[in-house]
Amino acid sequence: MNITKENVDDLNALLKVKVEKSDYQENVDKALTNYRKNANIPGFRKGKVPMGIIKKQYGKNVLGDELNRIVSEGLFKYVDEQEFEILGNPLPKNDIEVKGDFDNPDTFEFTYEIGISPEVDVKLSGRNKYEYTKVKVDKTLVDKQIEDLTRRYGKLTSGEKVGERDMVLGQLVELNEDGEILEGGVMNDSTISMEFVQDEELKKELIGKKAGDTVVVNPMNISRGGNDTASMLGIEESQLDSISDKFNLTINEVKVMEPAELNQELFDKLFGEGEVTSEEQMREKVEADMAQMFEKDSEKILTRRISNDLIKKTDIQLPEAFLKRWILASQKEAITMEDVENDFENYARSLRWQLIQNSIFKNNDMKVEKEEAVNYTKSLLVNQYAQYGMPAPEDAELTQSAEQVLSNQKEAQQIYDMLAEEKMTKYFKETVKLDVKEVDYDEYVKIAQDSNA
Known part of the structure; x- marks a missing residue:
């Protein structure tokens, strides 16, 4: 097999792949012999089918597979050995026919096109200057992080009224177009975090509600959407498109997050035993970590x-x-x-x-x-x-x-x-x-x- 490169321009070239009969005949003969051993053709015993019939029935396919294999391997090896690099992989040149006769196989010639990777000259040195943006870790940011940490390690207690950051435990019941309970509709007990309520009007309506109160809600507006909404309703995500956008939310209980105290127990949980022993040290640690x-x-x-x-x-x-x-x-x-x-x-x-x-x-x-x-x-x-x-x-x-x-x-x-x-x-x-x-x-x-x- 011989492969030659013809440049079209600086970025494109053709690869001519010339395959001689000696490159493929031995493997083709082996494959056809295996076909003959296993062929089940009416009128002939297994393994006794004349080779002429095997060649007529399978010859072109076997030859095509073998040519494809050795050409692919040859192209890969050729490209790997060159000093130039290519982009993508070689593509058969569609407007140039394969040279060769599958009825009387001898020499074949295939033409492929390649894209050549360009030379890249990157100009970067100490003369180049770029902005390096840093965030000001100020008191406000540290305060917010500490507030988040105390809430994360806090505990839930029962509350009387719904607040902006509370948890609402309630029952969701699907309604029909007339606002009545939908027969056979979705009904599920769930927990809603007020922090995930994106609809500001709905949030205002919920704040101040008590156990026993009912509010009509769109499930998408009290969740993070997708799988979170489906989980809240106790259904599969694929069912979301078929449900109503109106549900009765009956509040059963309000849970308030009581932040953890800034004490040694919290310091040890956050930073390891004895690593931080005061609120001042905690603030320094939080600032450094941020x-x-x-x-x-x-x-x-x-x-x-x-x-x-x-x-x-x-x-x-x-x-x-x-x-x-x-x-x-x-x-x-x-x-x-x-x-x-x-x-x-x-x-x-x-x-x-x-x-x-x-x-x-x-x-x-x-x-x-x-x-x-x-x-x-x-x-x-x-x-x-x-x-x-x-x-x-x-x-x-x-x-x-x-x-x-x-x-x-x-x-x-x-x-x-x-x-x-x-x-x-x-x-x-x-x-x-x-x-x-x-x-x-x-x-x-x-x-x-x-x-x-």
Whole structure:
């Protein structure tokens, strides 16, 4: 087999794959012999069917399968050995017919098109300056966090009236269009958190109600939607479209969250025994923990800013026509070229960023080693055990579990991507100048949610 490359332009090329009879005949003959051994054809004993009949019935299919196999393997090997890199995979050139005769097989020639990965020159140095946004962890923010912590570790007590942050225990009964109880409708006892009530008018109506009071509600307005709404009603999520939007909510009981006291018992629960012994120390600890938590988000914002800038300023030409055809051909679910065209800008942007990342990694000898991935996965598993209040297993068992996770291609890709992002962020922080800017929490949230910020 011989493969030759013909350049169309800097980003596109054709691969001519010439297959000689000697490349495929031996395996074709073996396959046909196996067919003959197992063929059940009326009028012939098993294994005694004339080879001429076997060739006539199975020959072309066997030849086609063998040609497909050796051409695919040959293309993969050829591309792997070249200095240039390709985007996507080789595609059969539809407007060039296969050369060769399946009735009288001898030499075959196949033509494939490829998209060539462009050279990428990333210009990033200490002369580049980017804003590094930090959140001001002020007294208001610390107060709110402490309030949340005391509520989380508080206890529920019975209340007389519904308040803004209380729990309402009640019965939900489905109504018909006339506001009457729907015969055979949904009826379920449930607990509603006032914090999840998004409808302000409904919230005002509920506040101040007592046990025994009834209010007409839309289930979607007293839950987080989807599975949460279905769970509240005691039905399957698939049934939500078929139910009424009017339910009677009869309040049976009001539960008030009584915050935990700021005492040594709470300090020990939050930070470990004896680590914090006063409210002042708790505030310092909470402030430090919040600053550390926000640092990860600040790094993500920085990486996003730099990536947006590099994508904009780095000239990367792509073989767009080839890529569109490849996307169309490689999708498992049927899509149209119009679908590809509509989403191509997003795909191209993602591909350009991937090429920029690859260039930075290559030029700075950066890699994600398997050992790093295993250790990172082990840390994720330890955190999972901790969340469930369980001790982590011995290191050998933990390592085995991590390797099992990494054997899943999708999960492994996510972990390698996370590690690559961490290395990229570290490289950015060490390479560019940072213009540190502190903003209040509300402004910080807006910046974090703005993909262009």
